Amino acid sequence: MAIDVVIPALGESITEATVGEWLKKPGDAVKADEPIVSLETDKVAVEVPAPSAGVLSEQLAAVGDTVNVGAVIARLEAGGAAAAPAKAAAPKAAAPAKAAAPAEAKQSPAVTVALAETGVDAANVQGTGKDGRLTKADVRSAATAPAPAAAAPAAGARQEERVRMTRLRQTIARRLKEAQNTAAMLTTFNDVDMTAVMEARDRYKDMFEKKHGVRLGFMSFFTKACCLALKDVPSVNAAIEGDEIVYRNYADIGVAVSSPGGLVVPILRNADALSFAETEKAIGDFGRRARDGQLKIEELQGGTFTISNGGVFGSLLSTPILNPPQSGVLGMHRIEERPVVRDGQIVVRPMMYLALSYDHRLIDGREAVTFLVRVKEALEDPTRLVLDL
Numbered sequence: 001m002a003i004d005v006v007i008p009a010l011g012e013s014i015t016e017a018t019v020g021e022w023l024k025k026p027g028d029a030v031k032a033d034e035p036i037v038s039l040e041t042d043k044v045a046v047e048v049p050a051p052s053a054g055v056l057s058e059q060l061a062a063v064g065d066t067v068n069v070g071a072v073i074a075r076l077e078a079g080g081a082a083a084a085p086a087k088a089a090a091p092k093a094a095a096p097a098k099a100a101a102p103a104e105a106k107q108s109p110a111v112t113v114a115l116a117e118t119g120v121d122a123a124n125v126q127g128t129g130k131d132g133r134l135t136k137a138d139v140r141s142a143a144t145a146p147a148p149a150a151a152a153p154a155a156g157a158r159q160e161e162r163v164r165m166t167r168l169r170q171t172i173a174r175r176l177k178e179a180q181n182t183a184a185m186l187t188t189f190n191d192v193d194m195t196a197v198m199e200a201r202d203r204y205k206d207m208f209e210k211k212h213g214v215r216l217g218f219m220s221f222f223t224k225a226c227c228l229a230l231k232d233v234p235s236v237n238a239a240i241e242g243d244e245i246v247y248r249n250y251a252d253i254g255v256a257v258s259s260p261g262g263l264v265v266p267i268l269r270n271a272d273a274l275s276f277a278e279t280e281k282a283i284g285d286f287g288r289r290a291r292d293g294q295l296k297i298e299e300l301q302g303g304t305f306t307i308s309n310g311g312v313f314g315s316l317l318s319t320p321i322l323n324p325p326q327s328g329v330l331g332m333h334r335i336e337e338r339p340v341v342r343d344g345q346i347v348v349r350p351m352m353y354l355a356l357s358y359d360h361r362l363i364d365g366r367e368a369v370t371f372l373v374r375v376k377e378a379l380e381d382p383t384r385l386v387l388d389l
Contacts (some may be wrong), residue, residue, distance in 0.1 A: 003052055005074040007067055010041050010297060017041045018167045019065045019073075021112045024056045030076065037073060038112050040167040045112060045293045054078040064164070112293075115139055119163045172263065179322045184360040187319040190372040192379045194335050194350045197221050200382050212277035218332075219255065220279040222307055222375075224385045226330060227251045227272040229374035230305060235363050236328040236356075236371050237304050245362060254306035254323060255283055259290040265323055266295055267303045307332065311352065320357045327362050330375070331355035 010017060017039035024036040035047035036056060050056075054076035061067050061074075111134045115122055118139055125142045127134040165173075179185065201216055208216040230237040230251050238247045251272040254265040266286040268274065274282070289295050306323045311334040320331035331354065338351045354375065358368050378384045 001078045002057065003054060003076040003078050004072045005036065005048065005051060005076060007039070007048060007069050007071050007073050010039075010046060010069055014041050014069070014297065016066055016068045017046065019061050019063050019067060020045060021063060022059060023047070026056050026059060028056050030054060030056055039067070040112075041297065046297070048073065050076060052076065052078060111135065111139060118142075119161060168259075168264075175324065176321050179324050182324060183322050183327075185322055185357055186360045186365075186368070187355050187357045188365065188368045188372060189317075189356075190354050190369075190376055191351050192354055192376045193340070194352050194379065196382055197379050198335075198350060208277070212281070214277060214280045214284060216276070217280055217283075219283050219307070219309065220276040221379060221382065221385065222309075222330070222332060223253055223255075223268065223271055223274075223279050223283075224276070225375045225378035226253065226305060226307060228378050228385065229371045231272075232374050233363075233367050233371040235367050236358065238362060239304070239325045239327055240359070240362055241325070248304050250304070252302055252304045254303035254326070255286060256306060256308040257283075257287045257290045259295075260293065263308075264290055264295060264300060265303065265306055266290065266299045267301070269302075305329070311335065317353050317355065319355060322357055322359060327359040328368075328371070329357050331357070 007017070018041075020038040020040040022037050024030055024034075030036055030050040030053065032051070032053045033049045036050050037048045037059075039046045039048060056074060057077040058075040060072055067073055111122075120139050120142045122134060125134055125138050126132075128138055197218065201218070201221075205216045208214075234247050235245075237251060238245050240246075250270055253268045253271040255268060256263050256265050258264075268279065268282055271279065286295070286299075303323065303326060306320075306326055306329040308320050308329060309332040310318050310320075311332050315333050316336065317333055318331050320329045322329055333353045333355070335350045335352050337348050339346050340349050340351065341347075342349075354372055356368055356372050
């Protein structure tokens with residue numbers, strides 16, 4: 001009996017996806033709920049599981065095809081047997097393809113995206129994961145490995161390479177341009193002396209990790225500082241919908257993290273109610289699952305304000321772009337020792353530039369500067385974060 005494999009609902013407002021990779025080929029036996037195909041949506045890679053055990057009898061879309069939610073993408077034969085291995089009389093050239101198929105069929109969404117980004121051919125990469133499965137490290141190594149001498153271009157040769165943009169990269173490009181076209185975007189800056197935060201972190205990081213099982217980083221300090229500032233300047237946490245302004249009494253903070261396909265922004269729900277430990281655990285989990293392509297679509301939707309930490313890549317200063325329909329985004333940068341004046345004396349302090357990009361249609365300059373000052377005050381005197389001052 002043939003069983004249809006239907007593309008499930010992929011999240012609010014997402015109606016289609018692109019076939020990223022088939023994880024099973026026709027003739028392969030599959031278990032119930034075992035992933036058989038990986039799809040690329042506007043936000044994340046999603047694996048479609050088999051509705052029941054059987055044998056994959058037919059693939060109804062090719063890699064790169066656009067498919068709609070609710071469409072039949074494959075068919076299974078319930079109770080069927082897996083295709084028998086090729087007979088000895090089969091052409092010898094078929095053997096290598098058979099041997100490579102299992103490893104190719106077990107690629108994760110993260111590996112799929114990495115292959116698309118680098119242009120590496122999976123058939124030419126030796127997997128080091130379990131059962132010969134490819135890992136992101138394998139793809140990166142293959143991408144950076146020197147080309148064989150025979151393939152080296154002639155001296156002075158000019159080369160070009162065309163790689164199809166992933167669906168996620170296309171969405172990032174479209175949304176960033178929409179933000180520039182829609183919002184009256186402006187950026188204001190301030191700097192913060194990180195001495196107090198760094199001293200507090202150094203003093204308590206061992207006890208914190210021993211008690212909570214997670215490292216104490218800077219992101220929890222910044223998240224808590226932004227939550228306090230959003231309470232004092234609620235327009236930064238608001239959004240324009242039509243001819244109305246929507247104010248929120250909660251803070252759902254988007255935390256920008258890197259994934260193989262680009263920057264994604266998972267949401268810390270009710271961040272204003274989370275403890276330092278809960279914040280650090282959630283952000284760490286987001287980062288790990290973003291690298292592995294395991295974030296859920298619902299975790300990337302919504303959000304009232306965003307924090308982007310370009311400092312981890314060495315950025316000194318930037319003007320972050322809004323994540324619509326949000327009205328504000330805070331850019332963090334690298335900590336750098338600089339001379340500053342304290343009590344009439346020139347001293348060296350660990351300083352960080354902060355940048356707040358905001359929608360000037362809703363937030364005026366006074367409110368933007370006030371927000372940054374509140375963040376600065378909370379970080380330079382972390383006791384405020386505990387006392388809610």
